[in-house]
Amino acid sequence: MGELKVQSTTLIIILIIVALILISWVGSWECINNSDCTQDEVCTVKHICFKPLIPEKTIYITETKYTGASIILGIAVILASLILRKKEFKLFKKNN
Numbered sequence: 001m002g003e004l005k006v007q008s009t010t011l012i013i014i015l016i017i018v019a020l021i022l023i024s025w026v027g028s029w030e031c032i033n034n035s036d037c038t039q040d041e042v043c044t045v046k047h048i049c050f051k052p053l054i055p056e057k058t059i060y061i062t063e064t065k066y067t068g069a070s071i072i073l074g075i076a077v078i079l080a081s082l083i084l085r086k087k088e089f090k091l092f093k094k095n096n
Contacts, residue, residue, distance in 0.1 A: 031047055031048070031049050
């Protein structure tokens with residue numbers, strides 16, 4: 001079998017190229033930690049300074065809509081009055 005021989009100059013050139021790529025990649029980062037950003041920014045995972053949106057005031061508007069419930073209750077009251085109005089309906093039947 002053949003042996004894989006790498007000359008030392010080839011290895012050094014490959015290592016220099018890899019080192020240059022790593023240095024340029026790390027050098028393109030905007031930040032490494034939060035102290036590299038301004039006071040109100042944070043350093044993200046992608047190494048970019050980001051200003052989080054913090055709302056000063058949060059207003060919750062809740063609208064209660066009782067239309068559906070009132071329609072159901074109205075229908076129930078009308079049905080109950082129709083049932084109770086029948087002459088055949090007796091609440092308590094007397095045993096004769």
